Amino acid sequence: MNAPESTKTFKLVGTRPVRPDGIDKVTGRAIYGPDFVASGMLHGAILRSPHAHARIVGIDTSKAASLPGVKAVITGADFPEQKIGEVAGGEVSSSLTDVARNCMAHGKVLYVGHAVAAVAATSLEVAQAALALIVVEYDVLPHVITIAEALAADAPLLHEGMITKGLDGATKPSNLSAGFTLARGDAAAAMVDAEVVVSSRFTTSLVHQGYLEPHACVATWNADGQAQMWCSSQGHYEMRGFTAGILQMPVSDLRVYPLEIGGGFGGKTTVYLEPVTMLLSKQSGRPVRLAMNRQEVFTATNPAAASHIDITLGARADGTFVAMQMEFWNQSGAFAGNTIYSSAATAMGAYRVADAHVQGWDVVTNTPKCGSYRAPGAPPIAMALEGAIDELALKLGMDAIDLRIKNAVRPGDPGPMGIPHGKIGYVECLEAAKAHPHWTAPLGPNQGRGVAGAFWGNYGGPSTASVALGADGTVMVTTGSPDIGGSRASMAIMAAETLGVAYDTVRVAIADTGSLGYSMLTGGSRVTFATGKAVIGACRKVIDTLLERATVLLGAEPGTVTWADGVAHGPNGASLSIGAIAGKFHQFSGPVSAEESVNPADFLPGFAVHICDTEIDPETGHVSVTRYTAIQDVGTAIHPDYVEGQMQGGAAQGIGWALNEAYVFDAQGRMDNSGFLDYRMPVCSDLPMIDTVMIEVPNPGHPYGVKGVGEPPIVPPLGAVANAVSNAIGVRMRDLPLSPERIWSALMAKP
Amino acid sequence: MSIAVSTKVNGDPCEFLCQTSDSLLDALRDKLNLTGSKEGCGSGDCGACTVMLDGKMVCSCLVLAAEAEGKTITTIEGVADGSELHPVQRHFLELGALQCGFCTPGFIVAAKALLDVNPDPTESEIRFWLAGNLCRCTGYDKIVRAVSAAAAEMRQARSAA
Numbered sequence: 001m002n003a004p005e006s007t008k009t010f011k012l013v014g015t016r017p018v019r020p021d022g023i024d025k026v027t028g029r030a031i032y033g034p035d036f037v038a039s040g041m042l043h044g045a046i047l048r049s050p051h052a053h054a055r056i057v058g059i060d061t062s063k064a065a066s067l068p069g070v071k072a073v074i075t076g077a078d079f080p081e082q083k084i085g086e087v088a089g090g091e092v093s094s095s096l097t098d099v100a101r102n103c104m105a106h107g108k109v110l111y112v113g114h115a116v117a118a119v120a121a122t123s124l125e126v127a128q129a130a131l132a133l134i135v136v137e138y139d140v141l142p143h144v145i146t147i148a149e150a151l152a153a154d155a156p157l158l159h160e161g162m163i164t165k166g167l168d169g170a171t172k173p174s175n176l177s178a179g180f181t182l183a184r185g186d187a188a189a190a191m192v193d194a195e196v197v198v199s200s201r202f203t204t205s206l207v208h209q210g211y212l213e214p215h216a217c218v219a220t221w222n223a224d225g226q227a228q229m230w231c232s233s234q235g236h237y238e239m240r241g242f243t244a245g246i247l248q249m250p251v252s253d254l255r256v257y258p259l260e261i262g263g264g265f266g267g268k269t270t271v272y273l274e275p276v277t278m279l280l281s282k283q284s285g286r287p288v289r290l291a292m293n294r295q296e297v298f299t300a301t302n303p304a305a306a307s308h309i310d311i312t313l314g315a316r317a318d319g320t321f322v323a324m325q326m327e328f329w330n331q332s333g334a335f336a337g338n339t340i341y342s343s344a345a346t347a348m349g350a351y352r353v354a355d356a357h358v359q360g361w362d363v364v365t366n367t368p369k370c371g372s373y374r375a376p377g378a379p380p381i382a383m384a385l386e387g388a389i390d391e392l393a394l395k396l397g398m399d400a401i402d403l404r405i406k407n408a409v410r411p412g413d414p415g416p417m418g419i420p421h422g423k424i425g426y427v428e429c430l431e432a433a434k435a436h437p438h439w440t441a442p443l444g445p446n447q448g449r450g451v452a453g454a455f456w457g458n459y460g461g462p463s464t465a466s467v468a469l470g471a472d473g474t475v476m477v478t479t480g481s482p483d484i485g486g487s488r489a490s491m492a493i494m495a496a497e498t499l500g501v502a503y504d505t506v507r508v509a510i511a512d513t514g515s516l517g518y519s520m521l522t523g524g525s526r527v528t529f530a531t532g533k534a535v536i537g538a539c540r541k542v543i544d545t546l547l548e549r550a551t552v553l554l555g556a557e558p559g560t561v562t563w564a565d566g567v568a569h570g571p572n573g574a575s576l577s578i579g580a581i582a583g584k585f586h587q588f589s590g591p592v593s594a595e596e597s598v599n600p601a602d603f604l605p606g607f608a609v610h611i612c613d614t615e616i617d618p619e620t621g622h623v624s625v626t627r628y629t630a631i632q633d634v635g636t637a638i639h640p641d642y643v644e645g646q647m648q649g650g651a652a653q654g655i656g657w658a659l660n661e662a663y664v665f666d667a668q669g670r671m672d673n674s675g676f677l678d679y680r681m682p683v684c685s686d687l688p689m690i691d692t693v694m695i696e697v698p699n700p701g702h703p704y705g706v707k708g709v710g711e712p713p714i715v716p717p718l719g720a721v722a723n724a725v726s727n728a729i730g731v732r733m734r735d736l737p738l739s740p741e742r743i744w745s746a747l748m749a750k751p
Numbered sequence: 752m753s754i755a756v757s758t759k760v761n762g763d764p765c766e767f768l769c770q771t772s773d774s775l776l777d778a779l780r781d782k783l784n785l786t787g788s789k790e791g792c793g794s795g796d797c798g799a800c801t802v803m804l805d806g807k808m809v810c811s812c813l814v815l816a817a818e819a820e821g822k823t824i825t826t827i828e829g830v831a832d833g834s835e836l837h838p839v840q841r842h843f844l845e846l847g848a849l850q851c852g853f854c855t856p857g858f859i860v861a862a863k864a865l866l867d868v869n870p871d872p873t874e875s876e877i878r879f880w881l882a883g884n885l886c887r888c889t890g891y892d893k894i895v896r897a898v899s900a901a902a903a904e905m906r907q908a909r910s911a912a
Contacts, residue, residue, distance in 0.1 A: 018844045025852030026840040028787015028827035032853055035786040125770070210887045212791040212799055213853045262789070262853025263887050294792040485850035485888060641847025645889055649850065652890030676796035676885060684891045685882040689874075 012497045019489040030260045033216040033232030038287035042120040045127035049109035052143035052366040052669025063133040069126035072283035075117045076106030098335040100246045110334035113299030120280040120288045143366035150175040177336035178362040182344040185355030190323035194314025198391040202384035204736045205662035208303045213262020216291035219277040232261040234268045235521020242271040255514040266372030298674040302371030306331040307380035313388040321407045324356040333370040339377030346378040348416035349455030351407045375711035386452035386719030401434045425633030425697030426607035433609040438629045447615045448728025452719030458708035459524030460603040464517040465534035468593035473579025475506040480519030481531040486642035498539035500566040525708025534598045541594035602701025606712030608632040612720040621744030631693040635707030647713045648690040654717025656682045758819045761829025769816035776800045778816035787827035787856045798884030801857040808864040827856035838901040848897035850888035862898045
């Protein structure tokens with residue numbers, strides 16, 4: 001089951017060497033976003049709105065500006081007027097106007113924590129003292145925090161001119177920013193013929209990515225127009241694009257240096273501090289640092305949308321799905337969101353349903369702008385779908401995995417957009433789950449087991465890489481992809497495998513934006529796939545050059561020299577090592593190097609199945625996860641440690657989402673739990689070991705069979721945990737988080 | 752008002768000036784340029800700033816810099832013996848127990864502190880000792896394995912000695 005289908009044998013792919021950046025990261029030497037210091041640097045601070053919704057009548061910064069030590073004060077009025085336009089950013093496009101206004105309010109504040117002014121001063125203490133001297137006059141407006149409040153007939157509007165996109169005939173402004181329909185066949189008609197039907201509403205809350213490193217940025221903007229920024233992000237080319245776009249400067253004038261990134265999960269794909277830091281630097285003529293504290297991270301970055309999902313699923317008596325109808329509402333926070341498309345695709349990706357109708361709605365509220373979080377938009381939808389399937393299995397008296405296998409998509413079945421699935425491995429994952437000892441292990445009192453599957457589309461996208469050889473034949477790989485979880489190691493493995501050299505003769509650097517062409521951000525589970533293809537392509541060009549030169553050096557006929565194991569083999573047993581050729585570059589047209597730019601579309605979706613055991617304390621309603629198994633079609637695991645790590649980390653995040661995590665707001669719209677004590681992410685003692693089973697169904701579109709692995713593992717756990725808890729207490733639980741209070745109430749309400 | 756503080760950091764005498772409101776973490780990072788200790792929360796909830804203060808494990812964000820007067824501090828920068836990694840550091844690398852690496856310094860300082868007092872911890876003891884350190888990337892599985900493997904190696908080395 002775990003063996004690659006390919007008969008190719010690899011020397012390095014599938015091994016577990018130490019990552020090249022390892023020692024720096026276990027000794028404290030690696031430089032992350034908040035660690036960078038520039039000579040003569042000022043310290044910035046941001047004044048944030050205390051109101052969930054208010055018109056800014058006036059801002060008086062004069063007292064702050066005259067405080068000794070203050071070198072710059074800016075407000076939304078200092079931002080250039082934005083031309084309305086969509087820009088490519090992250091996994092989806094964004095409105096530059098919205099991104100700019102989220103960095104700093106102009107006219108109105110839309111949530112508690114929305115930036116209204118910023119100061120740069122000789123010390124953080126002076127900057128904070130200056131904030132207290134800024135006088136903002138607000139005209140406080142009524143606010144909406146929940147989806148229901150935002151959709152009420154008399155709800156106050158966040159954006160007065162917002163007409164629902166994608167809704168024919170919409171003319172009246174509302175908080176419904178967009179609609180999206182994905183359909184095949186005639187779901188309503190087919191539902192009539194279903195012999196068994198389940199119909200339910202599922203809900204999830206706003207949650208945060210919870211990366212440990214708060215955002216930080218240092219910027220210098222020189223008088224000649226050239227600027228530099230040092231920040232950690234999932235994509236420094238996106239930081240450049242957004243910042244240069246908002247500040248209307250030439251892209252080449254802004255050079256962004258990537259620092260090590262302390263987690264992102266989708267939360268570091270857009271700008272918050274960067275344009276503000278730049279403007280403070282421009283006004284002061286000095287380098288400036290802005291850094292967030294944890295409360296700012298919770299209240300002023302982009303959490304993941306809350307969702308309401310209504311699903312009706314119909315099947316024949318033998319369990320064959322015949323129709324699905326789904327309508328869902330994603331809460332996108334202060335500005336229009338972009339998760340409804342991937343949410344809808346998630347609903348249609350994993351199972352054969354001939355007639356399906358999925359309708360998604362995007363809703364704005366007076367909460368922080370929502371954005372990408374690992375498989376954006378997918379986990380809540382999968383929870384609803386996998387919950388409905390469990391309800392159906394119960395009605396049909398069928399095994400939960402058997403019902404899924406019966407309906408799972410196979411290669412050739414239509415994908416969400418109707419395009420046939422390629423070499424996918426969902427059935428293999430489900431078969432592995434059924435065969436796993438976990439599925440049949442006995443359960444104790446108050447325990448329940450749940451299973452859930454998942455589809456996630458993954459992505460390809462543009463990447464650039466260069467490969468250069470030293471005169472000794474050692475290898476320098478350069479990419480534009482921030483290493484968020486060990487990708488330097490996977491790049492080194494793929495380069496060494498392609499060139500036929502030893503792993504530790506390959507070193508991997510991550511270029512700043514001035515040193516290498518564009519690479520899309522580290523997201524969409526794309527880096528090992530797409531940037532890997534660029535690295536492999538550049539290595540192949542290097543081999544071509546080495547073979548040409550070896551042919552000359554050996555005096556051989558063209559076409560008679562071949563490459564194997566890092567050595568050029570000519571006729572009559574003659575050979576030259578990589579170093580022997582690379583070192584002779586003075587005799588040729590120059591040093592050996594190559595660059596490759598790619599934009600591959602032959603990525604394949606990821607599928608996963610998780611099995612979860614929970615134990616309920618009937619006295620308190622507290623849930624413990626007692627056993628957990630994550631199974632995933634990973635294509636080919638280049639470095640299995642970091643593939644397993646993605647599976648385990650995604651499972652843990654999903655368990656937190658299911659059990660503990662949620663934004664809690666008070667009546668004024670202030671977040672009540674903006675710290676790690678009250679926003680309770682799983683800690684070490686909350687979790688069991690997380691068993692992993694890697695199913696390798698190689699992707700024919702990648703030289704080593706890679707499929708994206710980072711996002712799929714957060715898609716199943718919400719459903720797996722909810723199904724396990726429901727089975728433990730005998731009551732169907734459909735609302736996250738599964739807090740002790742909710743479970744205790746469900747137990748008390750049991751007949 | 753600035754206060755002069757004399758301490759010993761990672762074995763060397765060390766003096767710095769701080770404000771009364773500075774935390775020990777501020778002093779380590781901003782005055783002594785020891786940026787291996789990280790600020791993930793500033794409220795003692797994440798453990799990324801974990802250091803040893805006179806042999807006691809503390810969140811350096813919850814200690815005032817002035818309190819370090821006359822005390823001995825060990826940070827992540829002092830865990831390795833020169834270029835020789837501590838077994839906990841080595842097993843973190845060999846078992847892939849870090850992804851982004853931001854929480855790693857705090858985990859390593861905390862794990863070393865555990866093994867200094869308990870050379871043979873159970874899985875449960877490891878999990879509860881490290882419950883004050885948040886990691887959002889790994890799901891803790893490989894961290895627990897790395898600490899356990901380091902403990903086993905250190906026990907073996909001790910019994911061989």
